[in-house]
Amino acid sequence: MIIGCPKEIKNNENRVALTPAGVSELVAHGHQVYVQATAGEGSGFQDEEYQQAGAAMLATIEEVYAKAEMIVKVKEPIASEYPLIRENQLLFTYFHFASSEELTHAMIKAKAVCLAYETVEKSDRSLPLLVPMSEVAGRMAVQEGAKYLEKPLKGRGILLGGVPGVKPANVLILGGGIVGTQAAKMAAGLGANVTIMDISLPRLRYLSDIMPANVETLMSNKYAIRQALPHADLVIGAVLIPGAKAPHLVTRDMLKIMKAGAVVVDVAVDQGGCIETCTPTTHENPTYIIDEVIHYCVANMPGAVPYTSTVALTNATLPYAIQLANKGWQKACQENVELKLGLNVVKGEVVYQGVAAAFNLPYVDADKVLR
Numbered sequence: 001m002i003i004g005c006p007k008e009i010k011n012n013e014n015r016v017a018l019t020p021a022g023v024s025e026l027v028a029h030g031h032q033v034y035v036q037a038t039a040g041e042g043s044g045f046q047d048e049e050y051q052q053a054g055a056a057m058l059a060t061i062e063e064v065y066a067k068a069e070m071i072v073k074v075k076e077p078i079a080s081e082y083p084l085i086r087e088n089q090l091l092f093t094y095f096h097f098a099s100s101e102e103l104t105h106a107m108i109k110a111k112a113v114c115l116a117y118e119t120v121e122k123s124d125r126s127l128p129l130l131v132p133m134s135e136v137a138g139r140m141a142v143q144e145g146a147k148y149l150e151k152p153l154k155g156r157g158i159l160l161g162g163v164p165g166v167k168p169a170n171v172l173i174l175g176g177g178i179v180g181t182q183a184a185k186m187a188a189g190l191g192a193n194v195t196i197m198d199i200s201l202p203r204l205r206y207l208s209d210i211m212p213a214n215v216e217t218l219m220s221n222k223y224a225i226r227q228a229l230p231h232a233d234l235v236i237g238a239v240l241i242p243g244a245k246a247p248h249l250v251t252r253d254m255l256k257i258m259k260a261g262a263v264v265v266d267v268a269v270d271q272g273g274c275i276e277t278c279t280p281t282t283h284e285n286p287t288y289i290i291d292e293v294i295h296y297c298v299a300n301m302p303g304a305v306p307y308t309s310t311v312a313l314t315n316a317t318l319p320y321a322i323q324l325a326n327k328g329w330q331k332a333c334q335e336n337v338e339l340k341l342g343l344n345v346v347k348g349e350v351v352y353q354g355v356a357a358a359f360n361l362p363y364v365d366a367d368k369v370l371r
Helices: 020-028 047-053 061-067 079-084 101-110 131-148 178-189 201-210 222-231 252-257 267-271 306-327 329-335 353-359
Strands: 002-005 032-036 056-058 070-072 090-093 113-116 170-174 193-198 215-219 234-237 263-266 287-290 293-296 343-346
Touching: 002 061, 020 032, 020 047, 020 306, 032 061, 047 056, 056 061, 061 079, 070 306, 079 101, 090 306, 101 343, 101 353, 113 329, 131 178, 131 234, 131 263, 131 267, 131 293, 131 306, 170 178, 170 222, 178 193, 178 234, 178 267, 193 201, 193 222, 201 215, 215 222, 222 252, 234 267, 263 267, 306 329
Parallel strands: 002 032, 002 070, 032 056, 070 090, 090 113, 170 193, 170 234, 193 215, 234 263, 263 293
Antiparallel strands: 113 343, 287 293
16 A cells, blocks of 8 residues: 655644654555655654665655545644545554534545544444543643743743642543543642542442542532532543543633633644633644633643654554554455544544534444444
């Protein structure tokens, strides 16, 4: 198969979909890999490394799309890429369709095969291609939240872990999945008082067992969230519903009961956000303030640490990319249910229920497009 790896062009997105090691593996399986010039520079990989691994370098993104049967990316295509996508071309990347009606309709119109990292799902309901970036984003959420609590950045002027004789900050984490767990570990490690909420009692039991003493678990509901918000210095939104929009757990009216200078970090913002007042921002302009509460809502948080993120992502995606390249997308999805669940939009049809429901679009069972 001919595989193309374009340079990411979303604002301040420095990750790349393939490392030189990933290229080497694909080439070893007999595939031809084209990488756009300078695509890996933001992650610390030079063109020469890709060439030594067996890739052919192309000067422009247009050339990569024109040659490739399968495009591997990190972030969803943006408007300037829509015209480059061909009918029947396989795109393997993060899409988060349910948060973008424009992107959904563009891919339907392109009649491409859109296989989304975020909905590839194992039998235990885990999301193997979302996990590495969720781990990065969860840890970064605390790092960024701690920074924006500083007074020069309009925060409360509070040190997350406090010091002897001074109380630490209170951190409220909504969601006990991968993001929430990693955020809790980081916040607890810095010495903060941490409350992590989830709707699953078994999950809360597990978290209670593994977390240090400064992490409290609490059943999540509207009343409990409203009770916790006035005490929170940092709130981290870490709720994910695979392939669908996140529910709003913190509504606009709730901001008024929060402390002035408190910070909210919504990691779910690329899936619609679980804090109602959060809209996607960029690394260039990461924050805004509503009701004296600082909102950090960068939709590609792991892009700020691209080396770590790129290597972690390739570690997870490469085995699936090899299956798709070796067998073709149809056979690979027929033989691997995990990959089949990654299909979202195929040849003009929406084949993922969460996406169809988000925009009232007709839903087609994925099995029908695999025959």
